[in-house]
Amino acid sequence: MVVIHRIECVIMTSERSQSPSGTFDFTHFLNQVNSHNSQSSKMVDIEDISLVTIKLMKSTIQHMKNLTTEGMNSDERLKFVRSITNGMNGDIFEFSTCNRVLYVGFGVSCQEIIDKVLEVANLNYVPFQTYRGMDVWRHLVNVCSGLDSFILGELQVMGQFRGALSWHRKNNLISDMNAVFFDHVVAANRVVRKELGFTKTPESMFSLANNAIMETIAEVPDATITVIGFGDMGIKAVKALFELKQENILVITRTGSEASKRAPEISTRVRFKTFDEWAVEDKTQIIISTIRNIKPTFNSERKIPVTNKTKILDFSWPPSIDPSGIHANQELLDVKHWIRVAHKLEIDWNYDETINSGNMIIQDIEERFVISLRDKTQAEFRAFIYARMDELSTAWEDLDCDDLESSQMRPFSREIATWICKQEGKFNQEDLYEEVIRTRRKIRRPILTHIATDVTREMIRINDSETLLEAAH
Known part of the structure; x- marks a missing residue:
């Protein structure tokens, strides 16, 4: 940014005043995404x-x-x-x-x-x-x-x-x-x-869950299945089991049958028990856990109550079942298993080509996003300049103006603001000063000289500011 010394106020006179010298550069405002508002x-x-x-x-x-x-x-x-x-x-x-x-x-x-x-x-x-x-x-x-x-x-x-x-x-x-x-x-x-x-x-985890459930049911066609949790994921799991022609389903929730109110259209087809009611006699071949807790619900101190051979699918995050919470004859498919499955699936996805295509699309969108930010910033800058010129025009109306001159001050301020906003990159103080002086409006020269000096002084102040927020105060 060029440092410009402030010019002294021009005394209203009928003689031609010497134009100020120096350079304005408002591009640093246009490279910002800051608003001068609250x-x-x-x-x-x-x-x-x-x-x-x-x-x-x-x-x-x-x-x-x-x-x-x-x-x-x-x-x-x-x-x-x-x-x-x-x-x-x-x-x-x-x-x-x-x-x-x-x-x-x-x-x-x-x-x-x-x-x-x-x-x-x-x-x-x-x-x-x-x-x-x-x-x-x-x-x-x-x-x-x-x-x-x-x-x-x-x-x-x-x-x-x-x-x-x-x-x-x-x-x-x-x-x-x-x-x-x-x-x-x-x-x-x-x-x-x-x-x-x-x-x-399909949704990510549910897609993996559905595939795993189908594979497990294929191994045990007439399985008794226990679903832990009856929130969104639990309800989806039960619906998926119905689609797979499975009807022998036990749902474990904190509130037991009270949870049935969340999905009454399917609740009549399943049995409900609370965690305290869930016991060793509730033998099951498949357990699907969908509950959410900060720490595992089942661990070394509180093991899964059923002890028979069971495949356990934990779709919870954070995990609801710690490896220490199952019995020796039970198999736990936890988050580590789902990570392995997801990486294996990448082989069939043409993964690298899709990622590259996605990155090219994002790059194109990014260019448009940057342009929109620049346009928004330019709009803020224009609004600020128009507002400042409008404020100055109220003081110009109090100069030694006749009625015709006074009525032109606000429209004249908008013309000046328009000219300033159309400048690209650096422009000279002399050009701004002369643009004001050479107006075709019927305004006396001494008043124009005062306005030109007023506008130049304000532009110097704005030019010396780091941000529009600073310039607005």
Whole structure:
């Protein structure tokens, strides 16, 4: 930026005043995504957005268990997220699924997020991946479009993401303008999914679950099946079993038959018991667990009550059944098993080609996103210049003007603002000064000289400001 010395106020005179010299350059405003309005309507500069994440792998399972908010109720999650947000100088967005945990910070560095998360979770180390600026947007689009999921192109993660965004807005954890950043992610996701044909892809974990259930039933056609939990996933599991012609189903819930009210259309076809009522005599060949808890419900201190030979499918996250919670003749298919299955399926997906195609689509969307940010910033800058010229025009009306001159001040201020906003890159003070002086409006020269000086002085002040927020004060 060129430093410009301020010029002295021009005394109104009938003589031609010497034009000021110097250069204006407002491009630094156009490279910002800052608004000069209030905090609630200000989106942080895209380069000041950070993302910290950990993805589920064999080596990260314990870290994921320590951090995920899956299994927490809304109040517990709110307390956890607010503990991270407290003391931060910007909004924090938290997102947990069975496949990852991530945090997005606005105006907060990656290291600041990591330090606070470790402090709140009482951990010494987590192998986080970090992203900054446009890489944050790019990674979130990959995640939400299903290009970075258990099952390529899964639908479930987008619904979870939108639910998380709604939850953060409801609890005032994120400003409306910062939430707009995520709206762009959601919009980009729709384009990617449509281009790649992901519009009818099955949900990830449920897809794996359905395949595993079919394989297990094929081994034991007349199996007695126990489903633990009757939430969304539990109800889906029961419906899938009905489609597979299975009718001998026991559902275990905390409330027993009270849970039947969640899906009365299918509840009459199954039996219900509470956890306390579930006993060794309830022999079963297949157990499907869908419950959510922060810690395993079944462990070395509380084993699965049935002791016969059983295949146990744990689709819960965090896991509801610890390996120490089963008996010697029982087989547990837990999260490690689902990771192996997911990686094996990649061989049949033409995975690399799909990922490459997705990245090309995202790159094209990214270019449009950057343009939209630039357009938005230019609109903010234009609105600011027009507002400032309008404010100055009210003072010009109080000059030694006749009625005709006074009536022209506001339209004249808009003409000046239009000329300023049309300049690209650097432009000279002399050009601005002469543009005002040479107007065809019937305004006396001494008044024009005063206006030209007034406008030039204001542009110098704005030019010397780092941001529109600073210039507005």
